[in-house]
Amino acid sequence: MKRNLLFAFVLLFIITSCKKEKAPEPQNEDRKPEVIIKEITSKLAGADSISTFTAALKNIVLTAEETAQGITVFAPLNQNSSPQARINKMASLGGGSGKLSDTNPADTAKTVLTDVELRDHIVKGVFNFSDLTNGKILTGLNGNQLKVTRSADTVWINGIRIGGHQIVSSGNEAVYAVKSILTGTNVNDEPESTSLEVTVWDATMWSAAKSKGEAASDALVTLYNSQKDYADSIPAQEGRTDVNGKVIFKTVSPGIYYIKVTQGTKSNIFNRSAKQGGLYTGYVNAGIFQNQTEINAAPIQVLAVPGDFKWVDVNGDGVINNNDRITLPNEKATVVAGALRKVEVMIGKLKNTQAEPYTEVAFNANLSVVESNLAAWHKKLVLIDGLLGPNVTIDSIPQIYNTVNYQMINNFAMTPTNPVLEEIWRKGYESIASLSVLQDRIPNVMTDRNTKLAQVRGMKAYIYLQLLTYYGNISLLQTTGNLNNQNRAAVYSYITTELQEAAAALSATGSPTSLNSLTVLALSAKAALLDKKYTEAAAHAEAVINAGKYTLATMGGEFSTNSPEIIWNNSSGMDANIKNYFYQRTSLPYLRLTEVYLTAIEANIALNNITKAQGYFDALHNRSRYNLLLVSMSNLRALWVNQCLREGGMFANFLRWGTVSQFAFRGFVEGKNNRLPIPQNVIDTNPQMRQNPGY
Incomplete structure (x- = not known):
């Protein structure tokens, strides 16, 4: 019995002594940290929208243990990320179908990402799109928890939306585009919904230290589905800003929204016209003048000072005027399903410093x-x-x-x-x-x-x-x-x-002491004649004549207080010396019908409308008893001097006539x-x- 036990013991010893120790399993070469990182960054080289993340990822140092099971990466978009098409381009790099809509600079990645922040975006193991089930908790390399929320094919990680299917996919890695960085997020963050956040700035509170002014609280923000709805006063939604100048519309449908903001007398609607073609037009601001240098470099903007809005020179002629109108409201936001859109709007006045x-x-x-x-x-x-x-x-x-x-x-x-x-x-x-x-x-x-x-x-x-x-x-x-x-x-x-x-x-009504539409047309004729724009001069002058509001006075009554031909006049309290210069006449008007007739005659002569010119000429020389029968430029010049002596405007005539x-x-x-x-x-x-x- 003892011999048998001894034999068994020796045999066990021999077997144990002869058994070789198992060799360690060789590491998968494809899952070495440097190989995985190189493979990922190479595939993302053409993805401009996540270039900041890709550049930082090239320099990260991971351990073999961290990459042994492969990795899953959530790559945040750059600041000022490019449009949807670029996300689609990224998808093509890895054969996936990922996409991300409505990229917004306010939501996107920082300019520089540290190693610590990078590790918040990397998870051990390869998680394909089908693995990202609702409620799943992933763990980043820093130990941070990442909660998956899923509704059909829309997925959020800690409330941040991803672009769908992975943009890089292999047995060693899965890469997804996410709308913004995950650092600082947690599992309790609500998923970004289809919503719009509007931040309002009061530009009238501008200073050198406050380039946008101050946040405007209690401002009324109104959304419209179209510019026509704005013109017809059909709002889609309304809300008021909080103490930080923000209002969030959480129940908006995807689409384009035009934005109007008001706060007392301040607004983002400037120099609004009367309704034309069912729409309103006005100025569009391109920011605030921060200093005189900006004003000097900008299109001519009358009386602009730092703190005033820069108006967009719509027609590019180098001067801001009513030719620079555009349909209102101009500011708009494009809201995409499942995304938070953030926009900023400035309110103020046509002249903020007024x-x-x-x-x-x-x-x-x-x-x-x-x-x-x-x-x-x-x-x-x-x-x-x-x-x-x-x-x-x-x-x-x-x-x-x-x-x-x-x-x-x-x-x-x-x-x-x-x-x-x-x-x-x-x-x-x-x-x-x-x-x-x-x-x-x-x-x-x-x-x-x-x-x-x-x-x-x-x-x-x-x-x-x-x-x-x-x-x-x-x-x-x-x-x-x-x-x-x-x-x-x-x-x-x-x-x-x-x-x-x-x-x-x-309108054409009113007394000669104030401007009416015919007064302004007479001034337009004067302006056209100054630049020898004879077609326009004739049209404006004839519109005044044909209106019938004014008639030529009888000889000697041209300058009386109630003269029927005075178009615009303010001679009350005329200086005695000026009155003496003007032959002691009662009135020295800005405009009278005689000048309009003379303008019509000259313009029609220049246009070779001699019959029409003769008709106007006859009306004047018959009244004046001036012995000129046929219309001609020489006779017109003589008649003009005779009719308007010491009344002003003659020097420009002499220059235009070439008789200086x-x-x-x-x-x-x-x-x-x-x-x-x-x-x-x-x-x-x-x-x-x-x-x-x-x-």
């Missing part, structure tokens, strides 16, 4: 002051026009004006420092500035608001037209240091556009004295202003 609107009483009082100042300016300009012509000598005007500065104008010896011409320039621009303030501060609710606004715009255009007539190269009003008179075409376009829009907003050589005896120099000199102080303080030739 004061609050006037009361109606204050507005009318200030308008009355401007009208009085404009009347005085007009009469002084009439005097200067006479001195520039052949029919007025310095000795024939009131003694108060018989000074060296006026003598220099009469002898074409004026210089850029002439105080009379400097005053004309300065007073003109002061009135433009005052009218701009009225335009900005017109009450939101007042009697005849649209009429008043159109009259203000018409008066501004008139002043610009007069300055353009005498000084030639002028600037639209800007801040000091930013005047630029190197774009005459832009100024002329501004004038004609303002007149056109003012005429459309006005008759002034040579007084020192007129062709090419120089065709324009008045730009005041030297304006040239000195505005680097972009250019002096007229010869001065």
